[in-house]
Amino acid sequence: MHVKQHETILAMQANRRSVLKGAAALSALAATGGLTALSPEARAQAELRTQLLQVPGVGKGSPTDADWQKVGELCLNATKANVKEGEFKGVELTFMGLNNQNLHNLLFRGFLKPWEAYTGAKINWIDLAQADYNARLQQSIATGTVDFDIVEMGAPFEGDVCGKGLASEMPDWVKAQIEMDDYVGYLKAPVGTWNGKTYRISIDGDCHTFNYRTDVFSDADLAKAWKDEGHQGDWAVPNTWQKVQEVTKFLKGKKVAGQDAYGYLDPAKGWGGFAFYFLESRATAYAKHPDDKAWLFDVDTMKPRVNNPAFVRAIQDVIDALPAEPADQLNADPGTTAFQQFLAGTGSMLAWWGDVGSMAKTSDGSVIGDTVAFSILPGSDDVYNAKTGQWDKLSSGPNFAPNMAYIGWGVYVMARVDSDPVKQKAAWSAAAHLGGKDISLWTAAYPSGFQPYRNSHFNIPEWVAAGYDEAFITSYLKSQSDSYNHPNAAIEPRIPGIFQYYSVAEDELAKIYAGGSTAQAGADAIAAAWEKITDQIGRDKQIELYKASLGA
Amino acid sequence: MTTALPETAGKMHEPLSRSVSEPSAPTGRALIWAASLGLAAVVLWQMLFKAGAVAVGFENWRPVLYAFLLWAVAVGAAQVLIRGERGKHALFVLPAVAFTVAMVIFPTFFGLYLAFTNWNLSSFTGPQFNGLDNLRSLMADAYFWNALLNMAYYVLFVLVQYAIAFGLALLLNAEIRARKFFRVAFLLPFMLSPVAVSWMIGKSLMEYRFGPAATLARHLGWENPAFFTTPWIARLSIVAMDAWVWIPFIMILLLAGLQAMPKEVTEAAKVDGANTWQSFWQITFPLMLPVSVTAIVLKIIFQLKLADIVINVTAGGPGGATDTVSSFIFREYRDRSNVGYGTMLAEFYLVLIIIFVTLLLKFVSRFMQRTN
Numbered sequence: 001m002h003v004k005q006h007e008t009i010l011a012m013q014a015n016r017r018s019v020l021k022g023a024a025a026l027s028a029l030a031a032t033g034g035l036t037a038l039s040p041e042a043r044a045q046a047e048l049r050t051q052l053l054q055v056p057g058v059g060k061g062s063p064t065d066a067d068w069q070k071v072g073e074l075c076l077n078a079t080k081a082n083v084k085e086g087e088f089k090g091v092e093l094t095f096m097g098l099n100n101q102n103l104h105n106l107l108f109r110g111f112l113k114p115w116e117a118y119t120g121a122k123i124n125w126i127d128l129a130q131a132d133y134n135a136r137l138q139q140s141i142a143t144g145t146v147d148f149d150i151v152e153m154g155a156p157f158e159g160d161v162c163g164k165g166l167a168s169e170m171p172d173w174v175k176a177q178i179e180m181d182d183y184v185g186y187l188k189a190p191v192g193t194w195n196g197k198t199y200r201i202s203i204d205g206d207c208h209t210f211n212y213r214t215d216v217f218s219d220a221d222l223a224k225a226w227k228d229e230g231h232q233g234d235w236a237v238p239n240t241w242q243k244v245q246e247v248t249k250f251l252k253g254k255k256v257a258g259q260d261a262y263g264y265l266d267p268a269k270g271w272g273g274f275a276f277y278f279l280e281s282r283a284t285a286y287a288k289h290p291d292d293k294a295w296l297f298d299v300d301t302m303k304p305r306v307n308n309p310a311f312v313r314a315i316q317d318v319i320d321a322l323p324a325e326p327a328d329q330l331n332a333d334p335g336t337t338a339f340q341q342f343l344a345g346t347g348s349m350l351a352w353w354g355d356v357g358s359m360a361k362t363s364d365g366s367v368i369g370d371t372v373a374f375s376i377l378p379g380s381d382d383v384y385n386a387k388t389g390q391w392d393k394l395s396s397g398p399n400f401a402p403n404m405a406y407i408g409w410g411v412y413v414m415a416r417v418d419s420d421p422v423k424q425k426a427a428w429s430a431a432a433h434l435g436g437k438d439i440s441l442w443t444a445a446y447p448s449g450f451q452p453y454r455n456s457h458f459n460i461p462e463w464v465a466a467g468y469d470e471a472f473i474t475s476y477l478k479s480q481s482d483s484y485n486h487p488n489a490a491i492e493p494r495i496p497g498i499f500q501y502y503s504v505a506e507d508e509l510a511k512i513y514a515g516g517s518t519a520q521a522g523a524d525a526i527a528a529a530w531e532k533i534t535d536q537i538g539r540d541k542q543i544e545l546y547k548a549s550l551g552a
Numbered sequence: 553m554t555t556a557l558p559e560t561a562g563k564m565h566e567p568l569s570r571s572v573s574e575p576s577a578p579t580g581r582a583l584i585w586a587a588s589l590g591l592a593a594v595v596l597w598q599m600l601f602k603a604g605a606v607a608v609g610f611e612n613w614r615p616v617l618y619a620f621l622l623w624a625v626a627v628g629a630a631q632v633l634i635r636g637e638r639g640k641h642a643l644f645v646l647p648a649v650a651f652t653v654a655m656v657i658f659p660t661f662f663g664l665y666l667a668f669t670n671w672n673l674s675s676f677t678g679p680q681f682n683g684l685d686n687l688r689s690l691m692a693d694a695y696f697w698n699a700l701l702n703m704a705y706y707v708l709f710v711l712v713q714y715a716i717a718f719g720l721a722l723l724l725n726a727e728i729r730a731r732k733f734f735r736v737a738f739l740l741p742f743m744l745s746p747v748a749v750s751w752m753i754g755k756s757l758m759e760y761r762f763g764p765a766a767t768l769a770r771h772l773g774w775e776n777p778a779f780f781t782t783p784w785i786a787r788l789s790i791v792a793m794d795a796w797v798w799i800p801f802i803m804i805l806l807l808a809g810l811q812a813m814p815k816e817v818t819e820a821a822k823v824d825g826a827n828t829w830q831s832f833w834q835i836t837f838p839l840m841l842p843v844s845v846t847a848i849v850l851k852i853i854f855q856l857k858l859a860d861i862v863i864n865v866t867a868g869g870p871g872g873a874t875d876t877v878s879s880f881i882f883r884e885y886r887d888r889s890n891v892g893y894g895t896m897l898a899e900f901y902l903v904l905i906i907i908f909v910t911l912l913l914k915f916v917s918r919f920m921q922r923t924n
Contacts (some may be wrong), residue, residue: 093665121824134889135886135889138674139673186921238663268869268870269866269867269869270867270868270869270883326760327760327778328760328778328780330758330781330869330870331779331786331865331870340759340761346761495673496676497672500887500888503887503888504888508869510871512871513870513871514870514873515870515871536672536890537672537675537676538676538677541676
């Protein structure tokens, strides 16, 4: 869970109302047979989960290292089932990960301390700032100096690591220990796998969801103006990008509660490659056909699809919407759109990761805590079929394709441990301890840097019992759960150098948005630059890895 | 040297002198030869191994570094053996020389090699020599030439910074109240990191919604005070921030020059009836030319490296209008792991800068000669 989410809980504090709510939820759980009908093992499990959520407990301040160690200790049973006490005595492992917000590796240290005490292994740590992470990883790989046994890594880098045979294949006992079946849909294979082999222990989930302002879409004056101007349908939250465009243009020049009203917020400035995710979120409903797993490149040739009619339409949408967006939008990166605009009350629609929802109620700069709600990304009335070159209207209605942007953090074991069976088992045991089902409940509910990623995380009564506001957490979690489990989710291509493609696209998009090029010409330039990157990295190998990442 | 000193004074050095055995030049030379051959052999062997010509070799290049360190130690020892006490003096310099060779000279030449490869960190094949391809790409790279054109604009604005700095230096040189306070206060922006300035000014004061500068601009009648969305306003905003940091630097150089200027000259001019403007234009300004030229040249060199403010505030936008060569190289190298092309850009820019600064110095040398 992200820090701000935890602050949300702290802000609520354990007041009488929330205690009553928690009690009510527990009673509800009991009444539905949730607790009483459980087997002794399941009951112990449920008790453990309740106990975990009390460390340190809502309203008891931020968790400390002692709390992390306590969580590690409570969750050690899974390890004990597979490893004898002192089995890894003398084994030393090196773990490379992040130190963002003093979490990630620092949290792992606490979790793994009881594991070290029990198994006898010792872990050395390489802590990296987010900004240094990519360069450090790439340089280790490129110069053949991989000096770590376990790595915390985002799925987009799998192509660079797993694709190059640098990762260790997950043993079956690990799959059983971490209960992989509990993963949300999109985190199951092929994500985390290459050529049928599993490498990744997921510890996080990531996707873009649609954040919108409930006050704007229930405003009576706007509803009247909407009708008066002859728009079709009622004044409501758009569920297609066509409607998002219409609403955005409609809101130009309008006022809500005396303030200038704006519709959708596009980040027009680059963000180290991450801003491209936002064009993707606009494009997936147009470009991700339910009959085709691929949407960013052709599978057989790696020919970019970024200049096909679907992406060009999304780019054109941004160009058309920008005049109706705030005057400084050309200098707005995703950080600006989320934290300086949307949370500060500017704009009424935004695609972003879960952070916006979790910060809405607690951030000092947020004024929208009580007026924000969430859904999956909008769809499109028609979807481009890259195979036929036609726009299809689906009989099922609009096409939805939530963007699984970045996919989330995972823990990977490096192949260099494979030559030593004891070290290999130790490394996988440590990784499995961090990726266990129970420990993940704690990371989803407390500040950890990770979001919910298992089906068991979406058990609302458990959250309410822990002190969350039911309406808020239901809307928030549902938008994520519906995205994660969507059958037509657009999964990021896990090919080597994917951020290079994004970064070069950002430069060209900035030029297009500033009027330096048309949507088609700019998209063609992006495609040409992507072809060059593919040739530079190695086309045949990229095709092979792209297929492997799609599970094709 | 110690032999020339009186015996009592020489005692201080005695232990040092005694520890030196008789110089043994042949042993020293043999040591250098042996160490050099050893280093060359290790480098050559590792190169052959990496090229696939031999089957056995080191897993990485680290042992070559160790061989270099051993070579440096051997060369140091050989200096003492060959040249005795003077060789010992050389030991004070040799580590610095070895460090400079390892950290500056070697990387510069290795960079030249990399500039002619297609090395992308994600590539499966590692660095491959690709001839002049990077240079050809550079010649056709609209982003690079756009950034270079922006650099020309940025360099021209140095003259504006200089004019303002001169005015401030004159003020601070005059008999004004709280002069010492202002001298320190005016230096403060220079003490700040440009990254801090980017956030304090570019992303806070000039922020479109809540920034005080934007609010003031609204009061003054600018309806949409977006400082970074139209090319020339964005460029001017970047230049203004850069000026805020760097004007104190130019000002302090000029102030030093003004203070070193003989007062008699201006006083004599006053006696002769020159007014303030004549005194400045005919006397102060010409006398200050050498200092001015030094300040401007230094500032131009700093200006050519402009990157931090741009990266933080506009990321080169809108549409490349504020991009600098350094910020473009940063994106190419760091965001795109394009080591070969990024290095070519950097080396090409280095050559351009060397040529430009050489010509500039040649051009300004006639002004500098007035000091003589």
